[in-house]
Amino acid sequence: MKPLTRTLVGGAALGVGALAYSLGYERTAFTVRRVDIPVLPPGARPVKVLHLSDVHLTPGQRAKQRWIRELIDLDPDLVVNTGDNLAHLDSVAPVLSAYRDLLDVPGVFVFGSNDYFSPIAKNPLRYLWRHSGGRTRRVADLPWRELRDAFTTRGWLDLDNASARLKVGDLELAFAGVDDPHLEYDDLGSIESPAPADADLAIGVAHAPYLRVLDAMNTAGYPVIFAGHTHGGQVRLPYAGALVTNCDLDRARARGLNLHATDGNAASWLHVSAGLGTSPFAPIRFCCRPEATLATLTPIDSLRWRR
Numbered sequence: 001m002k003p004l005t006r007t008l009v010g011g012a013a014l015g016v017g018a019l020a021y022s023l024g025y026e027r028t029a030f031t032v033r034r035v036d037i038p039v040l041p042p043g044a045r046p047v048k049v050l051h052l053s054d055v056h057l058t059p060g061q062r063a064k065q066r067w068i069r070e071l072i073d074l075d076p077d078l079v080v081n082t083g084d085n086l087a088h089l090d091s092v093a094p095v096l097s098a099y100r101d102l103l104d105v106p107g108v109f110v111f112g113s114n115d116y117f118s119p120i121a122k123n124p125l126r127y128l129w130r131h132s133g134g135r136t137r138r139v140a141d142l143p144w145r146e147l148r149d150a151f152t153t154r155g156w157l158d159l160d161n162a163s164a165r166l167k168v169g170d171l172e173l174a175f176a177g178v179d180d181p182h183l184e185y186d187d188l189g190s191i192e193s194p195a196p197a198d199a200d201l202a203i204g205v206a207h208a209p210y211l212r213v214l215d216a217m218n219t220a221g222y223p224v225i226f227a228g229h230t231h232g233g234q235v236r237l238p239y240a241g242a243l244v245t246n247c248d249l250d251r252a253r254a255r256g257l258n259l260h261a262t263d264g265n266a267a268s269w270l271h272v273s274a275g276l277g278t279s280p281f282a283p284i285r286f287c288c289r290p291e292a293t294l295a296t297l298t299p300i301d302s303l304r305w306r307r
Helices: 003-024 062-074 092-104 124-128 144-153 211-220 302-306
Strands: 031-040 047-052 078-081 107-109 162-168 171-177 201-205 224-227 256-260 268-272 291-299
Touching: 031 256, 031 268, 047 062, 062 092, 062 291, 092 144, 201 211, 211 224, 211 256, 211 268
Parallel strands: 031 291, 047 078, 078 107, 171 201, 201 224, 224 268
Antiparallel strands: 047 291, 162 171, 256 268
């Protein structure tokens, strides 16, 4: 066999193997990521936040439903859901079954595009040169109102272009959220500016971490921001990391805990979830396991707090 032929055959075999691994193992290799975020007043009791995002649930995904139900064993104090729960017209009941006991925990949520619009087949290669944001002429066909009503009936707060307060333990938390920036549904006027000073902590929530939203929340003085949407890149390469974010966030911050700051403002902690699912039309993950995050809010050191 000629060297070029061997190279081509080897490359093809490697590609087939990577695809089989992505489809057959990693996309269902659910994991819990754990991070600490030092944002609470000195002496405050830590708060465990379960960050869920991009579940993209279909009725047949029973293993995912079981795994999500077991997250209640983490004993979270607060649930932050950053959208894209649905991936099928009949997914509301499975989502509620998966979240089950988590709906009894204090929680907040915003919606993403796949809470409004059912997924459609797209050429995945186009994400390599542009993101697919912008308003759509499609009519929302997923039962988002039913999902919203179910969440709010159980006590979760809807932060789609809204602000709210929530008592968690001994702490008064203030929230500001926006509807999906990927669809350009966000209303930045809903972000209280400045962030409420009489709350123990102000938290920003968005589905897609577009820079205009992060900048607005940081400028308004929100010390921590939760977002999803990116799937962590969904396909990551060793050393190179995420290839895309499907928004204008830089690839280095496609997942995990990072900082975000605008000129002259103190940095906000930004946590971007890599999410738990994929589009049914692109059911692969590579070097990017599906995840939920237990983010523990901890007291900031007294010196930094005084500053």
